[in-house]
Amino acid sequence: MQIEIWSDVKCPWCFVGKRRFEKALETFPHRDQVEVTWKSYQLDPDLPDHYDGTEQQYLAERKGIEPEQVQQMWEQLSAQATGEGLNFDFHSVVVGNSFSAHRFLHLAKSLGKADAAKEAILSAHFEQGKDTSDVDFLVKLGAGLGISEEDVRDTMSTGRFADDVRHDIREARTLGISGVPFFVIDRKYGISGAQPAELFREALDKAWQEANPLVVVGHSQDGETCGPNGC
Amino acid sequence: MQIEIWSDVKCPWCFVGKRRFEKALETFPHRDQVEVTWKSYQLDPDLPDHYDGTEQQYLAERKGIEPEQVQQMWEQLSAQATGEGLNFDFHSVVVGNSFSAHRFLHLAKSLGKADAAKEAILSAHFEQGKDTSDVDFLVKLGAGLGISEEDVRDTMSTGRFADDVRHDIREARTLGISGVPFFVIDRKYGISGAQPAELFREALDKAWQEANPLVVVGHSQDGETCGPNGC
Numbered sequence: 001m002q003i004e005i006w007s008d009v010k011c012p013w014c015f016v017g018k019r020r021f022e023k024a025l026e027t028f029p030h031r032d033q034v035e036v037t038w039k040s041y042q043l044d045p046d047l048p049d050h051y052d053g054t055e056q057q058y059l060a061e062r063k064g065i066e067p068e069q070v071q072q073m074w075e076q077l078s079a080q081a082t083g084e085g086l087n088f089d090f091h092s093v094v095v096g097n098s099f100s101a102h103r104f105l106h107l108a109k110s111l112g113k114a115d116a117a118k119e120a121i122l123s124a125h126f127e128q129g130k131d132t133s134d135v136d137f138l139v140k141l142g143a144g145l146g147i148s149e150e151d152v153r154d155t156m157s158t159g160r161f162a163d164d165v166r167h168d169i170r171e172a173r174t175l176g177i178s179g180v181p182f183f184v185i186d187r188k189y190g191i192s193g194a195q196p197a198e199l200f201r202e203a204l205d206k207a208w209q210e211a212n213p214l215v216v217v218g219h220s221q222d223g224e225t226c227g228p229n230g231c
Numbered sequence: 232m233q234i235e236i237w238s239d240v241k242c243p244w245c246f247v248g249k250r251r252f253e254k255a256l257e258t259f260p261h262r263d264q265v266e267v268t269w270k271s272y273q274l275d276p277d278l279p280d281h282y283d284g285t286e287q288q289y290l291a292e293r294k295g296i297e298p299e300q301v302q303q304m305w306e307q308l309s310a311q312a313t314g315e316g317l318n319f320d321f322h323s324v325v326v327g328n329s330f331s332a333h334r335f336l337h338l339a340k341s342l343g344k345a346d347a348a349k350e351a352i353l354s355a356h357f358e359q360g361k362d363t364s365d366v367d368f369l370v371k372l373g374a375g376l377g378i379s380e381e382d383v384r385d386t387m388s389t390g391r392f393a394d395d396v397r398h399d400i401r402e403a404r405t406l407g408i409s410g411v412p413f414f415v416i417d418r419k420y421g422i423s424g425a426q427p428a429e430l431f432r433e434a435l436d437k438a439w440q441e442a443n444p445l446v447v448v449g450h451s452q453d454g455e456t457c458g459p460n461g462c
Contacts, residue, residue: 008457011457011462012457012462013455013456013457013462014457016455017455043457043458043459044459059461063460063461065461073461073462077462080455178458178459179456179457179458180456180457180458181456181457182456192433192456193455193456194455194456195430195455196426196427196430198424198426199426199430202423224244224247224248224311224424224425224426225244225410225411225412225413225423225424225425226239226242226243226244226245226274226410226411227274227409227410227411228274228275228409229294230290230294230296230304231242231243231244231304231308
């Protein structure tokens with residue numbers, strides 16, 4: 001089963017959604033036959049590499065979101081993130097264009113390290129206040145993932161993997177994706193947003209059942225139903 | 232649009248799910264064209280009409296659920312129920328077979344009072360500690376709904392509507408339903424469990440869009456995505 005996930009490095013729900021999806025996948029009996037592909041998406045492709053201001057200033061200036069509204073949004077987001085074991089620190093977030101980070105992720109993917117890189121870069125951005133456009137930082141991040149300094153510097157100093165990033169974004173447009181995270185199963189089912197793990201699990205079951213009609217798969221259970229064995 | 236909801240009188244998530252579904256329906260622009268049909272389902276068809284014991288004893292004895300586990304379950308359930316404006320009182324719940332209650336509900340349905348009856352009987356069971364197998368109580372409940380005493384007594388003393396209850400349960404089996412609440416839209420989409428209102432709303436939108444292809448509907452938004460204008 002092919003699962004593609006469009007997501008941006010600078011998208012908090014993408015991190016929350018990643019956790020919820022992983023939780024669903026963990027309980028999915030056919031998880032060994034699931035291949036996950038991370039796809040690039042940019043919420044704000046027009047940002048400079050380094051934006052001169054805080055996340056709050058950025059949201060006020062470029063998105064017109066009032067500080068109180070931002071505060072409310074962050075509180076809600078942080079609560080949901082905490083529920084998934086994440087520790088968001090919005091006040092330390094470094095604002096900038098995510099294009100370099102996406103090229104780095106494609107480099108990692110080419111070396112079979114896509115998932116670990118995605119996790120590391122989201123954590124760096126949302127939990128550790130790191131500048132994921134900074135080449136020296138990416139070199140350090142790469143080192144932790146077993147990616148050579150030469151590979152990272154070479155990728156960053158040239159336009160390497162830029163076409164891959166653009167290709168992902170074009171594909172998203174073709175599929176009608178206008179927000180992330182967005183999960184696509186077998187190019188058949190689309191799931192928009194950081195849905196509950198139960199919903200992901202149900203979608204996995206449904207897609208599996210359809211692709212494997214001869215295998216009788218038990219009805220998906222989520223936490224909020226009652227069945228013969230209790231609630 | 233046809234929406235069928237399989238549900239049991241003795242199923243706490245069914246009550247929570249009813250509220251969440253109603254919340255979604257309230258905001259749905261085409262709600263006037265939605266027809267909701269309540270369908271019978273029994274979590275424990277083998278129970279006697281009146282079980283001699285508390286809900287906790289029942290869950291321990293017949294489902295093998297430890298008291299501490301029950302307590303935890305109830306706390307979680309109560310919290311969710313409170314969030315939907317419900318006031319569950321598990322300690323006063325009267326345990327018994329729900330078949331009579333389902334026959335009563337089919338009587339109400341035949342008189343165009345299905346929704347009010349469903350609401351009243353769930354509240355009676357979970358919030359008011361009433362015995363929904365007791366004919367005298369059902370007479371009282373019916374009176375509040377404008378159902379004559381004669382109709383209730385006649386239904387209860389004969390096998391009236393028993394076939395309707397069994398028919399619903401058979402249908403559930405055919406559709407692969409093994410837990411409730413279970414929501415089916417236009418016999419095309421199935422939603423399992425007391426999902427968030429947003430999820431129900433998304434399903435309504437999606438089903439409506441498919442059934443009305445000439446109407447251009449914007450991409451559905453839920454709370455947990457990030458788009459060009461923020462999160």
